[in-house]
Amino acid sequence: MRRADPIASPTLWVAVLFVALLFGMPQLAPLFQWSFPGVSPPVFERGSFFALWLSHAGLVLVAGGAATIIGIALAIFVTRPAGRDFRALISTLAAVGQTFPPAAV
Structure with a gap:
């Protein structure tokens, strides 16, 4: 090869x-x-473009990390017996969140 x-x-x-x-x-x-x-x-x-890029990358990392942690925690919660009643609500919130284009967030 x-x-x-x-x-x-x-x-x-x-x-x-x-x-x-x-x-x-x-x-x-x-x-x-x-x-x-x-x-x-x-x-x-x-400001330098490098400093602006670092600020942007840090903001994206924090926002992406927060969204990932919250999303995974809610997914685990609604798949357990205690959170089963909230499954429809969380699913609806996720669907609403997916309607926003990434550039608008």
Whole structure:
């Protein structure tokens, strides 16, 4: 069996491009200025993109972790005899929660 060439991996290239954009975004200011002439400044200058990404990643981790813990705890609860009466309610709440698009949350 042949091993895949790591350089041919799209995951590697996406990761390299992401890191390059993460640290090189300020150098793209002239491109953004040309693309969006009415926006001043064309690049967010109050914080580094790396710091903004870290804040975003931390927020996503906390929110995802909380949703996972609550969801698993409720799933365990409603599958036990003590929580059987709440199964329909929790199922309805889960269905309502799934109607929101991820970008709206």
